[in-house]
Amino acid sequence: MKSKNVLLKLLSLMIVSSVLMASCGTPATTAPEAATDAPEATEAPATETADKMYEGVTIDILTFVGPQVAEPLQRRGPDFTALTGATVNIITVPNSELYQKVLTDAVSGTNSYDGYLFAPSWIVDFAPAGLIEDLTPYVEKDAALEWDDVAPFFRDFNSYGGKVYSIPLDGDMHMVYYRIDSLEEAGLEPPKTWDDYLAVAKALHGKDLNGDGEGDYGSCISKAPGQQSYWWIWSIAAPYIQSQGSNQGPFFNTKDMTPLVNNEAFKRALEVYKETGLYGPPDETNQGVGDSRGLFLSGRCALTMDWGDIGPLAIDAENSKVVDKTGAIQNPGSTEVLDWETGKLVACDATTCPYAVDGVNHAPFASFGGWAGAVNAAVDQKQKDATYAFFSYMAQPAQSNADVVVGKTGYNPFRISQFENKQAWVDAGFSQVAAEQYLSGIEQSLNSPNMAADLRIPKNHEYIQVELDRILAEYIAGNLTTDEAAQQLYDSWEAITEEADREAQLTFYKGTLGQK
Amino acid sequence: MDTRNDETQPARLHTIISGTADRLVGTIFLLPTVLALLFLSIFPLIASLYVSLTKFDIALGGFKLTFVGLKNYKDLFTGSEGTHFLGEFAPNTPLTWTVFGLIVIALAIFLARYFLNARISIGGLIGRLMLTLGLGLSSWMLVHTLWNGGRLGTASITLVYVFVGIFFQYILGLGLALLTVQNLPGRRFFRVIFLLPMMITPVGVAYMFRMLTDTSKGPFTPIWQAFGLTDFSWVNNPWSARTAILIGDIWQWTPFMFIVLVAALESQPTEPIEAATVDGANSWQIFRHITWPSIIPVSMTLILIRLIEAFKIVDLPNVMTNGGPGTATQSLTYHAYINWRALDLGASAAVAYMLLFLVTFFSMIFVNLIRQQTVETL
Numbered sequence: 037m038k039s040k041n042v043l044l045k046l047l048s049l050m051i052v053s054s055v056l057m058a059s060c061g062t063p064a065t066t067a068p069e070a071a072t073d074a075p076e077a078t079e080a081p082a083t084e085t086a087d088k089m090y091e092g093v094t095i096d097i098l099t100f101v102g103p104q105v106a107e108p109l110q111r112r113g114p115d116f117t118a119l120t121g122a123t124v125n126i127i128t129v130p131n132s133e134l135y136q137k138v139l140t141d142a143v144s145g146t147n148s149y150d151g152y153l154f155a156p157s158w159i160v161d162f163a164p165a166g167l168i169e170d171l172t173p174y175v176e177k178d179a180a181l182e183w184d185d186v187a188p189f190f191r192d193f194n195s196y197g198g199k200v201y202s203i204p205l206d207g208d209m210h211m212v213y214y215r216i217d218s219l220e221e222a223g224l225e226p227p228k229t230w231d232d233y234l235a236v237a238k239a240l241h242g243k244d245l246n247g248d249g250e251g252d253y254g255s256c257i258s259k260a261p262g263q264q265s266y267w268w269i270w271s272i273a274a275p276y277i278q279s280q281g282s283n284q285g286p287f288f289n290t291k292d293m294t295p296l297v298n299n300e301a302f303k304r305a306l307e308v309y310k311e312t313g314l315y316g317p318p319d320e321t322n323q324g325v326g327d328s329r330g331l332f333l334s335g336r337c338a339l340t341m342d343w344g345d346i347g348p349l350a351i352d353a354e355n356s357k358v359v360d361k362t363g364a365i366q367n368p369g370s371t372e373v374l375d376w377e378t379g380k381l382v383a384c385d386a387t388t389c390p391y392a393v394d395g396v397n398h399a400p401f402a403s404f405g406g407w408a409g410a411v412n413a414a415v416d417q418k419q420k421d422a423t424y425a426f427f428s429y430m431a432q433p434a435q436s437n438a439d440v441v442v443g444k445t446g447y448n449p450f451r452i453s454q455f456e457n458k459q460a461w462v463d464a465g466f467s468q469v470a471a472e473q474y475l476s477g478i479e480q481s482l483n484s485p486n487m488a489a490d491l492r493i494p495k496n497h498e499y500i501q502v503e504l505d506r507i508l509a510e511y512i513a514g515n516l517t518t519d520e521a522a523q524q525l526y527d528s529w530e531a532i533t534e535e536a537d538r539e540a541q542l543t544f545y546k547g548t549l550g551q552k
Numbered sequence: 553m554d555t556r557n558d559e560t561q562p563a564r565l566h567t568i569i570s571g572t573a574d575r576l577v578g579t580i581f582l583l584p585t586v587l588a589l590l591f592l593s594i595f596p597l598i599a600s601l602y603v604s605l606t607k608f609d610i611a612l613g614g615f616k617l618t619f620v621g622l623k624n625y626k627d628l629f630t631g632s633e634g635t636h637f638l639g640e641f642a643p644n645t646p647l648t649w650t651v652f653g654l655i656v657i658a659l660a661i662f663l664a665r666y667f668l669n670a671r672i673s674i675g676g677l678i679g680r681l682m683l684t685l686g687l688g689l690s691s692w693m694l695v696h697t698l699w700n701g702g703r704l705g706t707a708s709i710t711l712v713y714v715f716v717g718i719f720f721q722y723i724l725g726l727g728l729a730l731l732t733v734q735n736l737p738g739r740r741f742f743r744v745i746f747l748l749p750m751m752i753t754p755v756g757v758a759y760m761f762r763m764l765t766d767t768s769k770g771p772f773t774p775i776w777q778a779f780g781l782t783d784f785s786w787v788n789n790p791w792s793a794r795t796a797i798l799i800g801d802i803w804q805w806t807p808f809m810f811i812v813l814v815a816a817l818e819s820q821p822t823e824p825i826e827a828a829t830v831d832g833a834n835s836w837q838i839f840r841h842i843t844w845p846s847i848i849p850v851s852m853t854l855i856l857i858r859l860i861e862a863f864k865i866v867d868l869p870n871v872m873t874n875g876g877p878g879t880a881t882q883s884l885t886y887h888a889y890i891n892w893r894a895l896d897l898g899a900s901a902a903v904a905y906m907l908l909f910l911v912t913f914f915s916m917i918f919v920n921l922i923r924q925q926t927v928e929t930l
Contacts, residue, residue, distance in 0.1 A: 132893060135895075136893050136894075136895055139610065139895060140895075143610060143614045143615040144614075144615075145614065164612070165611065165614070166612055167610075251782075260876065261874045261875055261876045261879075262875065262890075263874065317785075318782070318783045318785035319766065319767065319768065319787050319788065321785075321787060321876055321877050322787040322874060322876060322877075497894070497895075498894060498895075498896075501894075502894040506879070509876055509877070509878050510878040512877070513790070513877030513878030513879075514877075515640070515878045515879075515880075527632075
């Protein structure tokens, strides 16, 4: 029996090794480490590291291909080396491959990377499997990190089971940006609801917005398959589905874990998302966020939805044609919300939309949650310490405050002080008005009692980035009707839930919402 | 004292050792190569077959592979992956019945001709039955997904890429080869120029064609504007997106056909052509009766090589269209890649095995065709 088990383990190891060798060209050398208990930090975090305590240590960090996000790591790596002696290598892969790269590296025992800069929503997959280090002991001893200055939402989003597993370097929140000059000229108000958004986009579509004599676009929102359309749809869907506060959650019914996608609310969101394409560039179905962002900055779009990046990018006179012409607001909402019992949309009133403002229910969506650094649990203690020290160094106010005001970093504010100290933004080139408007857009979202957090349960990658992405692509391409898309998504999410164990998933989901 | 025993024993021992060494030496020298081959080729093949019968999951400290039998294959044909793999089948219409009926009649004639032939063998019979069944099923899939509300799956899309791409690559390659074997000025220069696309990495070609087909900010934007096509995009329609990918693929791989066909054309004997010219044959007659038969074996081999390679297309759809609109430009390799990216290693391996089956099936048809053509030519 024992030899059979050994044989089975060997066979499994060889199979995964061969797959990895064939796909990555990286030889997998050892079997996965035996189940690891959460290792403990042996020393105080090395963030005040003038004594070069990591001399001779080389750390490899995996993240997504730049220029954003990887750029600050690459730029600040040599500074960290000068301080601590540790050499920092930044390895980048396309965003769509990052999850798979991290996981295959860790579960195969290859452990090529000491740390990962990834989506904090993934820690629910990695932490229970013992693949990433519990950073709580480090954080508790790390005064320079100023953990209490990190906004509570991001502190919570980077924790699992009460323990900190990743250090935020970025705070992500979708917002709508609009062209102040174009809307004023047309006598239009910034959109409060998604219906308003469509109306404004329709009114300005085809108008010359950048003075080049050619017609431009009413709305630019990325829709390419395999990119990030799964986040955009939830930004639209959240206010239609969630109205009773942040702990209600927009993804699943907390009674039985059935998906909240085959109902009038999600179908309306699908229709809105698709209709924005009517007022966008002709090849929008093949555009990623970089493309739509580029179009907005070149003055070709009246509206767009994006993370905080556009604010700092818009003030860069060298690359932006919308300096001081860019307004930012929290995501539009809805005057109708889902009745969870009937699956129908009902009008907002004091009961159905207790947090509505002027009759509009907003549910700003913290899509992705921001880039965060996690430490590989299987590497040597010295490597772990140096890797944590590097993430801590990047997140400390001295570095972070400078990085979040620069557009090319891809990092957005996540510290309370970054919202309060508006002078830093003015010093970076924002006008006083632009700084206040940009930060108030984010603050409105962060302070909303009905903010919707991204999905953080095991297999969230499969729910969102595989099934939703595929079905959404088919829907946008016109291969599925709205009803078919909603039904297919419902069925595929149900299948994942069943396979993963419904009760366990429900417990996870309710846990992330703060429900019991 | 009889010393014969003392002398013969060492000699016999030497003979035994020598004989054994002679017998083993071949095996010993071959063993490292054979083991390396087994490890690098056969083992991954068997291992991936096993993976295709499992489900991959993260487990405490690592991973686990759960044996699920043929579930991943079943999903491809009748389950959740069915539409993605086989496509959306349109309802039967008089047109689909007519087209499929004609194909069935053609296949029946093909089989009947074999049965009427006296040289029937078990292997030949099994091969032809499999060929008929395979072509019949492929035709059924294509006539129900190509039009009338049907939608191609990754299997059919791959077949379109392979056969349409290779057809145009061969025609263009042959045309250019025939042109550059003429005694025209600058032919050496153009031979080098025509080879350049083949030397560019496929991802580079894909990015170049993505830029060229961008109607809003690509280099051909003025042309689109002149024709009033500013709202047109190659990537919004399944067939225009596939056409864009095919143009890129044809552009890249025509040189491969071209260079080999130039070599084939230049190596044919000149005497028959001179004799035909003296006898008053025109260019078409010379090509039809002398040049064409002489390049058939090379052409068949060339097509076989491209056939095997073309089934693996992935760079162009990945970069140019992200596989869209929807899944309209995804090839089988891209389909496997998406499953692999989602860490569904079992489903990915199952798609890869279906691809292997298709490549083997069509390659065997071609190998038989080559053999037949070569025999006829000789």
